Amino acid sequence: MYAKPKVAQADRLIEVPILGEWISLGDIDDASPEVGGMFVLSAMASKERLGWSAADIVGTARARARMHDGHSTRALTSLQTPTVEQFVADAVGWLLARGLIGPTAEAQYGPHWMLTSDGRAAAELSSATHIEAAMRLHADLHPVLNASARPNFERGDYATAVFSATQQVEIAVREAAGFEKRQLGVPMMRDAFKPGGPLSDADEVVSEQEAVRDLFVGAIGAFKNPTSHRAVEFDSPVEAASIIHLADLLLRIVDRAKARRATEAA
Structure with missing residues (x-):
């Protein structure tokens, strides 16, 4: 060395x-x-x-x-x-x-x-903290994040970027599960991913289905809901970038669940 x-x-x-x-x-x-x-x-x-x-x-x-x-x-x-x-x-x-x-x-x-x-x-x-954080988002993100969260992040509006990213997760879950518009937030995540829920994976053991459910519940409860209800400032762009990456992961899980439902229906 x-x-x-x-x-x-x-x-x-x-x-x-x-x-x-x-x-x-x-x-x-x-x-x-x-x-x-x-x-x-x-x-x-x-x-x-x-x-x-x-x-x-x-x-x-x-x-x-x-x-x-x-x-x-x-x-x-x-x-x-x-x-x-x-x-x-x-x-x-x-x-x-x-x-x-x-x-x-x-x-x-x-x-x-x-x-x-x-x-x-x-x-x-x-x-150079903003630049360091922006480098974390250089990789391809889910298309809906490229159109929403990324532009806000690049402008330095980290709170709006986080809200936009987590809101896209909420929208994607609602559409994939076939829920009505009135269903939202943490309760919707619980209903969508609970064992036997429309987006749960029946091939996984119950504890793993519950873990995925809790992942979505925690993300929406911790990062989307606060920015929905009050002004939230993100002092660290690195933290904001990490939350956007989490939203990217969640959206890809939703995409897999949506594809699984389509296969089952066929």
Whole structure:
């Protein structure tokens, strides 16, 4: 397994400029790709410049390192430079993977990067949490979620996205079970998936049928009903994305139940 270069204890206080922002070799050594990525993103956002390359970043850091007193300047040694190179590679890789930086037209001397629109938004918020959560929804969702929950989520309206996703589950259950419009919410889930109910699977043991019923009851009771009755704020887009994924799973279970009913009727 690859182990990135480590900084000697005596060198941890040496400071280097990364895009004009000073950071110690110790902090560079300790930084995760996410921490490094956000450091580089913030530094890029604070500079009026079109593009940056790894050679620019590492070369300047190597040549202009300073001791922690801020006065004596020194170049990094061949043993210290790889730590900075790895930091920049990890940071840029993390940013590219999330679409926060992209290539510029100036690439005569290798790739140069600038902030994307998402990158500028993340830099303004000092957070890439929305981008991280949105990546969870990159996979194909159930078609009804692509048309409803996903657009609201992408606008940052997480409460509406969650309500829309769980409402689609409620609609799908009602239609698949052949229930009337007046039937809704938790009672409808219990009726639809109870053992012997229209959407239960008679081939499963009773305890498994009850478990599926409870899954639907819990999802609607915990996530759909609160957003129906009052204003609910989701501080974490990751949590909202997870609930949308749960709705996606439930809709696929409903689709299987609907297909099973059609086969039985035939």
